[in-house]
Amino acid sequence: MFKVEDFQNYGKEQFETCVASATSVQHGLQAIASAYGDYTKKSFEDTKSFVEKLSGVKSLDKAMEAQTEFARSAYETFVAESQKIAGLYSDLAKQAFKPVETVVSKFTPAAH
Numbered sequence: 001m002f003k004v005e006d007f008q009n010y011g012k013e014q015f016e017t018c019v020a021s022a023t024s025v026q027h028g029l030q031a032i033a034s035a036y037g038d039y040t041k042k043s044f045e046d047t048k049s050f051v052e053k054l055s056g057v058k059s060l061d062k063a064m065e066a067q068t069e070f071a072r073s074a075y076e077t078f079v080a081e082s083q084k085i086a087g088l089y090s091d092l093a094k095q096a097f098k099p100v101e102t103v104v105s106k107f108t109p110a111a112h
Contacts, residue, residue: 021099028092035088039081046074 050070057063
């Protein structure tokens, strides 16, 4: 038999799940934006430091050495930050689909 209370409880449960999901997605997006901002700031500061260092160089050998050091450092930073941001995207996807998994598990019969 169909009860109105059951339908109301189901609707309330789904609403709370959606709110929780939206909140976790919002926090995930904020973390990603913050990571991009931090990387951009660090990249800008490193480039500024490199230009200052390069402007004080007196020989071509020292200039090439400074350029090589900067390129290596910039590449390492890029790879590390890319991996960090990719991890944040992965966490965001997991959190976003968690409510869907919960709903699907309720309607999926258990395997025996």
